[in-house]
Amino acid sequence: MEDQIRTEFKKNNFVLVEEEQILQKCVTFCINYNLSPSDLVSSWDLYSINRQLELTVSDAHMDAFRQQLQSEQKQAIIEKEQGLHSYTDLTMEELIDGQEDVKEVVPTSPAAQDVLRLELFDATPVTNGKMHSLGKPLELVTPFGQRKDKFVVHSTLNNLPIVDGIKVEQGEEKPDEDMIIKRVQPVKRCSLEVHSSKPASGCMYMYDRIEDKFNFLEDRIMKYSKPLVASQLYEEVVDPSVASQKSIFAVGMICCEEEGRLKEKPIMLQSSVEHSGGQRVRLDLQKLDQFSIFPGQVVGVEGHNPSGHYLIATKIVDYVPLSVPDDEGSRQTKRIALDPDNQIADPSDITSDLSLIIASGPYTTADNMFFEPLSDLLAYAQRKQPQLLVLLGPFIDSEHPEIKKGALNRTYDELFRLEILRRLQDYVEYMGSAARVVLVPSIRDAHHDFVFPQPPFDINVADPHQQITCITNPGIISANKVKIGCCSVDVLKQLSTDLVTRGIKNRMNTLTNHLLSQRSFYPLYPPAEDTPLDLSLAPEALQMTIVPDILIVPSDLTQFVKVLSLEGTKEGEEEVKCMCVNPGRLARGEGGGHFVELNFHGNPDSSSASVIRI
Incomplete structure (x- = not known):
């Protein structure tokens, strides 16, 4: 089992610092929590991403990792034993007190009727005999409804004062326990x-053709190469598969030599039909101290190909210059x-x-x-x-x-x-x-x-x-x-699975920044197995025609609100900032x-x- 665990860690590009101690503890984890080596490494991958760790596995994190495994096991047991809840004397007193408070508030005005509706909508469930305080039988009372703290601030960004949005009834200088909370005046309607x-409602799909996939990928490469050349920061794009002793500049898409995860296969660069007839060349990244790549990513590569078999990269350009205007107007969005x-x-x-x-x-x-x-x-x-x-x-x-x-x-x-x-x-x-x-x-x-x-x-x-x-x-x-x-597909989690990095410290920022730098809601190709990507159906919908002020990308990874910057490529050019929200x-x-x-x-x-x- 130690050999299997070691192999799984290496497959996912993790480096074991204290290998003997780590493997012994991992074997214990597998036995105690009934995990396979692949499941154990998958749990560690999620653990490292949530805590923004590098690809180094240290013995210092094993105790915290064990606690995460225990929490996962506990959650699995709770999901099996539905409807169980333990009550303490304090909890019962709080429930009874809460029941009495609900009885005392009896609104008589129209405004108070709105308050009653809100209170019933948001009341903490209490019990009375065989019935729930809101009229539900006890068998319909759930563990979720019995939680004590309803809303807890988990984290904040730019801790500025936020208007609470409620006010006490006029005529009361100090609120007391029996105050009636009234609805604030209506807010100003926002434009939309x-x-x-x-794609439009009722559209036909499942007609995805190879030609559609080809045109989409070719279009992405060309839309990436034209702004890079137009910025006048790089040389003209050439064929990277041709042997040359000189330094060249090529633009292409990162892909695998065969089907499978990028980290398990040799890394290839597929150039456009216009520049190389769609040929692929192996990409050597040994000279780079820092990079972050994934399959489907379109990049510019500076380097040389002395033999015609390997493009030895000295620099990777993974962003579109902001100084080049987008073609949104020409497409008449x-x-x-x-x-x-x-x-x-x-x-x-x-x-x-x-x-x-x-x-x-x-x-x-x-x-x-x-x-x-x-x-x-x-x-x-x-x-x-x-x-x-x-x-x-x-x-x-x-x-x-x-x-x-x-x-x-x-x-x-x-x-x-x-x-x-x-x-x-x-x-x-x-x-x-x-x-x-x-x-x-x-x-x-x-x-x-x-x-x-x-x-x-x-x-x-x-x-x-x-x-x-x-x-x-x-x-x-x-x-x-x-x-x-907005994009509801969990693209961050899918990217984290296939991402190959070196010298990157903050993986979560890197994952989100890839969406902005690629100007795409879904830059991954080929897509994940559970994502029904249809490139015959409005492929332009996947492109970010503009850099949004707020980018919403929900994910199973740790929730966050971050401000990311896209720096200008020319002197004096202002950087563009975006609030990324999970x-x-x-x-x-x-x-x-x-x-x-x-x-x-x-x-x-x-x-x-x-x-x-x-």
């Missing part, structure tokens, strides 16, 4: 513009303004200020289909009054145990309309016409098209103010001049997950954000 509408009632003032008066809450599915816990995390999120949004609520799928998760078992008595579409849309309609009705919601589908949505890029939901609901907007996956919108890019998952197993509250004020440096655990 969708940058693209492709369709934009749709969603303000039919002319509620927005003159565009010149719109400021780049925006408050939003961002969350990604699943929206219900693994032990039921009650969608309690979604209800709590909407209750929080009712108090905070964001201008925009961005929700990314999956909404009806195909990975949910109940859906996998086929134990539902309703269709997936009925479940989506009853459990998701109805709650959202109640939310916008309660909040008023100023509130807006954006829905982004996921390839894990059981009720929607399993294809990527993905058309928007076709909801067909009565929405006179167009408060609920559905966009494509991926998609770009503008709200109050703030450009927001809100995590709103529900994880039988417990709550995370979401992000963000307040954007003109630029990322003056904006603030909080990652909140639910």
Whole structure:
């Protein structure tokens, strides 16, 4: 088993510092937690990414790694033993006290009725005999509903003061325990513009041809090489497969010699048809102290090929110069303004200020289909009054145990309309016409098209103010001049699997920065096995025609909010900054997950954000 573990670590490019001690402990972990060597190394890979470690495995991290394995085992046991909960005397006293508090608050005015609706929507469940305080039988009370702390700030960015969004009733100088929280005055409605509408709802797919794949890859290489040459920072692009003693500059796509992970096969550079007829040449990276590459990445390479068999790289250029304008205008990208009632003032008066809450599915816990995390999120949004609520799928998760078992008595579409849309309609009705919601589908949505890029939901609901907007996956919108890019595919996790690095310290920043530098929501090729990439279906939807102010990329990796910079390539050229957001998952197993509250004020440096655990 030690040999197998050692082989798995080497396969994934990990270096064992104290090899004997580490292998002995790893064998113990495999036996105690019933893990195979490959499963153990996969867990270590996730552990190292979450803690932003290098590819060095040290004995100092083994104790913390063991604790992670114990937590995973504990979570697996909890998922099997559904419905179990232990109560202490203190917990029971808190439940009884909470029950009495609910009885005492009896609103009589219309405003107070809104308060009662909010309180019932967000109340901590308590018990009374055989019934739940909200009218549910005790067998429907879940561990998620019994949690003590509802919303906890996990981390913050630019710890600036955030408006709480609630106020006490007028006439009270000091709030007390019996105060009634009233709804704030309606916020100002934000403008909203969708940058693209492709692929459209009801489109046909599964017609992906080899010609479509070829044209897409060739187009990516050419769009990358032209700006590099136009920047006048590099020489003319030449064929890298031709032997030459001189230093040359070539542009091509990183790929494997055969099918498989990049780190397991020789690294190849495939150039364009125009410059080399699509020929591939092996890439030698031994002279580079620092690099980060993955299959499908388009790069510029400076080096020489003395024999015609190996291109010895001395420099890798993995970004598109900002000084070169994008060809968005030439492609005539369709934009749709969603303000039919002319509620927005003159565009010149719109400021780049925006408050939003961002969350990604699943929206219900693994032990039921009650969608309690979604209800709590909407209750929080009712108090905070964001201008925009961005929700990314999956909404009806195909990975949910109940859906996998086929134990539902309703269709997936009925479940989506009853459990998701109805709650959202109640939310916008309660909040008023100023509130807006954006829905982004996921390839894990059981009720929607399993294809990527993905058309928007076709909801067909009565929405006179167009408060609920559905966009494509991926998609770009503008709200109050703030450009927001969204993609619900877990591209960060997929990139982390195939990424080959040297001399890189912060892997999470590197993963996110690859999306911006490649100007693509999904630069990986070939795609992951569970991603139904169809390049015959609006391949331009995968490209970032503009650098967004906020990039939302939900992932199973550790949630974060980061500000990344794209530096200018010429002197005096300003750098472009982007807020990259991974809100995590709103529900994880039988417990709550995370979401992000963000307040954007003109630029990322003056904006603030909080990652909140639910």
